[in-house]
Amino acid sequence: MLRVDQVDVHYGAAQALRGVSLEAEIGKVTTVLGRNGVGKTTLLRAIVGRNPVSGGRIEWEGRDLARIRSDGRARGGIASVPQGREIFPLLTVRENLETGFAVLPRAQRSVPDEVFELFPVLRDMLGRRGGDLSGGQQQQLAIGRAMVMRPRLLVLDEPTEGIQPSIIQDIGRAITYLRDKGEMAIVLVEQYYDFARDLCDSFHVMDRGQIVKSGTRAEMVDDEVRGLLTV
Numbered sequence: 001m002l003r004v005d006q007v008d009v010h011y012g013a014a015q016a017l018r019g020v021s022l023e024a025e026i027g028k029v030t031t032v033l034g035r036n037g038v039g040k041t042t043l044l045r046a047i048v049g050r051n052p053v054s055g056g057r058i059e060w061e062g063r064d065l066a067r068i069r070s071d072g073r074a075r076g077g078i079a080s081v082p083q084g085r086e087i088f089p090l091l092t093v094r095e096n097l098e099t100g101f102a103v104l105p106r107a108q109r110s111v112p113d114e115v116f117e118l119f120p121v122l123r124d125m126l127g128r129r130g131g132d133l134s135g136g137q138q139q140q141l142a143i144g145r146a147m148v149m150r151p152r153l154l155v156l157d158e159p160t161e162g163i164q165p166s167i168i169q170d171i172g173r174a175i176t177y178l179r180d181k182g183e184m185a186i187v188l189v190e191q192y193y194d195f196a197r198d199l200c201d202s203f204h205v206m207d208r209g210q211i212v213k214s215g216t217r218a219e220m221v222d223d224e225v226r227g228l229l230t231v
């Protein structure tokens with residue numbers, strides 16, 4: 001279980017998160033929706049240890065993460081698919097996947113078959129450079145790399161951004177598969193409402209650094225939430 005409790009984040013004097021609280025459970029997709037610039041990426045970066053928090057507390061599996069840096073969090077089972085994907089352009093697809101090994105004990109250093117079952121294109125392109133892949137293929141690679149780390153918490157920052165519809169479907173199927181396996185909690189940040197609604201078990205909508213609406217998927221009244229996402 002991930003517990004984010006009353007978290008504040010500042011960039012200098014500007015406050016980007018104000019008292020943000022949410023929980024994410026194993027076997028569930030928790031989605032965070034919101035327009036550009038409301039603080040979604042800031043929240044994910046705080047969870048993975050890439051943004052220091054100035055108030056509140058983030059707890060993972062009962063441990064306070066305050067003093068644990070991002071590499072320690074990754075070893076503790078937290079993997080991320082960041083905005084912009086952060087693929088290494090000069091490394092091959094295989095090498096990009098193997099960067100996930102760094103957080104694993106030696107005996108577990110293999111690429112799980114399910115990565116290629118979910119994203120067959122990655123097997124076909126193992127020897128190609130990351131930078132030669134299309135945006136959609138890079139997104140699949142970023143998810144595959146996170147899966148290599150055998151996470152128990154997977155955070156994804158707008159995985160559908162700039163991606164063609166057929167690959168969005170593959171990504172949706174992969175997220176559903178990972179949720180249904182029941183071994184990880186998934187936090188999905190999105191602006192694409194329909195995609196998030198179809199996948200999530202619970203939702204939070206952010207506006208100007210705060211959570212302004214939350215509920216279960218059944219409570220997600222389309223018009224009301226959509227209204228909070230349109231500019």
Ligand SMILES: Nc1ncnc2c1ncn2[C@@H]1O[C@H](COP(=O)(O)OP(=O)(O)OP(=O)(O)O)[C@@H](O)[C@H]1O
Nearest residue numbers: 011014016034035036037038039040041042043083
């Ligand atoms: N490194 C930074 N330094 C200063 N301000 C920042 C920094 N990163 C983000 N911000 C500001 O913090 C606020 C929240 O940004 P954030 O990127 O978290 O929003 P977002 O909801 O993820 O938006 P997007 O969908 O565009 O990624 C914005 O006002 C942004 O300009």
